[in-house]
Amino acid sequence: MNAPVTLAHIKTACSTCNLRELCLPVGLKRDEVESLDELVYTRMKVKRGESLFRTGDDFASLYAIRVGFFKTRVATEDGRDQVTGFQMAGELIGIDGIVTDHHNCDAVALEDSEVCVIPYSKLEELSRKFEVLQHHFHKVMSREIVRDHGVMLLLGSMRAEERLAAFLLNLSQRFTARGYSSSDFILRMTREEIGSYLGLKLETVSRAFSKFQDDGLISVQQKHIRISDIAGLKKVMGQTGSTC
Amino acid sequence: MNAPVTLAHIKTACSTCNLRELCLPVGLKRDEVESLDELVYTRMKVKRGESLFRTGDDFASLYAIRVGFFKTRVATEDGRDQVTGFQMAGELIGIDGIVTDHHNCDAVALEDSEVCVIPYSKLEELSRKFEVLQHHFHKVMSREIVRDHGVMLLLGSMRAEERLAAFLLNLSQRFTARGYSSSDFILRMTREEIGSYLGLKLETVSRAFSKFQDDGLISVQQKHIRISDIAGLKKVMGQTGSTC
DNA sequence: GAAACAGCTTGATCCAGATCAAACCCTCTT
DNA sequence: AAGAGGGTTTGATCTGGATCAAGCTGTTTC
Known part of the structure; x- marks a missing residue:
């Protein structure tokens, strides 16, 4: 008796996603998580080897990985490149685009993957309303910075x-x-x-x-x-x- | 005829700081910058060689460098360390502390310096009110991530x-x-x-x-x-x- | 199922940067 | 003004990882 619409809705909602303990909704209360359901209303599939975004692309959204595995990389003009991270389910990519309104790295799927599209303006809007979401998003960015420092330590010493x-x-x-x-x-x-x-x-x-x-x-x-x-x-x- | 109080106020206000084109107030309108004056009400001096904060310290504030020069560094248990950045006037340090509520690196003054103390909870509060401030703060964090990726490229290749x-x-x-x-x-x-x-x-x-x-x-x-x-x-x- | 190919392993050699060592140059102290 | 000590430069030697090279393994294509 369930209409397909309902089923589709259940499938795309943060509130019922099995990654909610790892992903953006961590620590949010029930009604707050439900508010994310309006934030995340698109999914995208990315085939192995394809790019989710590339350096220079317009920035509009962050992406939460639902299934799959990605790498991010930066490159110099003269062709050298450097993998800056490997990302798996529950992790957020695309934050590099906020500063310039354009992406500053490539994100490439290392296996067939699926991401939730998070329109960035919507995220800013919601995080002005929900303190917990705001704080959690800041934590995600801070964690990325701390992780990067760890990689520098690794590469440097x-x-x-x-x-x-x-x-x-x-x-x-x-x-x-x-x-x-x-x-x-x-x-x-x-x-x-x-x-x-x-x-x-x-x-x-x-x-x-x-x-x-x-x-x-x-x-x-x-x-x-x-x-x-x-x-x-x-x-x-x-x-x-x-x-x- | 100017009372000393007024002078003191002028000296600690973002709205009259000569770094406002580099620091947190970038891009804010007049009244928005004035709202920062309530955010930043403490200054601290840090002598050359002293730490502004150390790994493990409780995190409560970010710091905007007003005068001087800092380095940040991370260390392993076995004594090796890695300088993760050099920061100068107008730059923001301490973001590493958001994720764990404790600082994740040391910040050491390389010359006699002065910083503006930005209570983090106050910053979150204000950036829920002012869209422009919120966006600018996100940009600062995003820029730090992009910078770190650049350093990884440098170290790795x-x-x-x-x-x-x-x-x-x-x-x-x-x-x-x-x-x-x-x-x-x-x-x-x-x-x-x-x-x-x-x-x-x-x-x-x-x-x-x-x-x-x-x-x-x-x-x-x-x-x-x-x-x-x-x-x-x-x-x-x-x-x-x-x-x- | 053979061929082609991409990715992986292993060996031999080379070299950029580390390490060891000594002298030098500033700045600060007394 | 002499001495001490931290920081810097330069030389000699060593070595971890790069580079070059060849063969191997698993997977995809036809």
Whole structure:
């Protein structure tokens, strides 16, 4: 007896989304979350390899990832580029566009994905009304800044194996938060993309994977990673390489 | 005939601050800027070498730099640290604290400085009232994210000399925006701090300075830098080092 | 199911920047 | 004005990761 319209509505509402504990609605009260249902009324599918947005595109919306996996990257004029992050379900992308009204990076789907479109002007409007939403949005941006500083620390002062260990531990922890196994997962990105993110060449990434496998920390089968010694990985991350 | 009270008020008000074209009030209308005068009612002096805040401190306020120069840095448990930015007059620091209600980096004055204290809850309150202020604050955070991505690109894919050239050009441009010479300035930070920011050792920074001087791009006298060939520096930044 | 291709691994060699070391230059203190 | 100490420069050597090269593995296409 349910009209398709109703079903469609249920499917696109934040209030019934199974990601609401990870995504924008975190911490909002029932009626506040329901107000988001009017904010988020469009979904978009992005096929693997396609861009959700590119550097220079007009900025109008943020995107909450519903299903799938993305990378963001920035590039120089002379062709070099740098992966600035990997984003998974529940994470928000597009914030880079606010400052100039144009996007300042590319967002590329690493698998077939689906995003919720959040018109930015609407978000500003609603967050003027709902203190909790406002604060949560500020937290999301602040978290991104803190995360970026962590990546700078990694790029500026860690050795190759420490970087890869940090990367794996970070992925593991984010999978856990989404209810997936913390020790057994499929990498959605290539060795080259991992290398770009970590400031290493793909061969170095590959060698570090092999080293970790030889040391019994993980097992690697192409993109399938199984972490067998989390504590060991943490130890790799902590060591400075200095002898004191 | 002016009472001292009035003078004091003039001195602490955003509406009469000579940084209002760089700082929080950018783009605000007259009455909106005046509303900021109620937001910013405390100033603080921070002596050279002292911290404005440290990792772990309770977060309550953002700080707008009125006079002086700061660095922010993050550290690992095992003692390594990384400078994440250098901030000058008109720039906002402390945003890193929003996400966890505790600061996530240290902010250290590199010269005797003065900051305006912006109670964060008050800022949220006012930016619910003033759309323009809200949008401007979002832009500040978005700009910080975009800047951080630029630093990741630098750390992940540039050679030592390219990094230093990018750093000098960035400083030059920010000095210009503040009405100082774009080609003649005093570095407030040590070679070691520059190195930490750029992911290099201090000796490498020093050598790159000497190289630029030998090549006639700049002249260096300790912390006094004079850029004699901006275009040349830009060319250094653009070259990949590859032969194709 | 063969061919083509993209991605991955491993080995050999090279080099940019790190590390070690020493001297130098400022600035501040007494 | 001498001395101390932090910061800087420069030289010599070392090394982690880049680069070059070849073979391997899994997946897609026809």
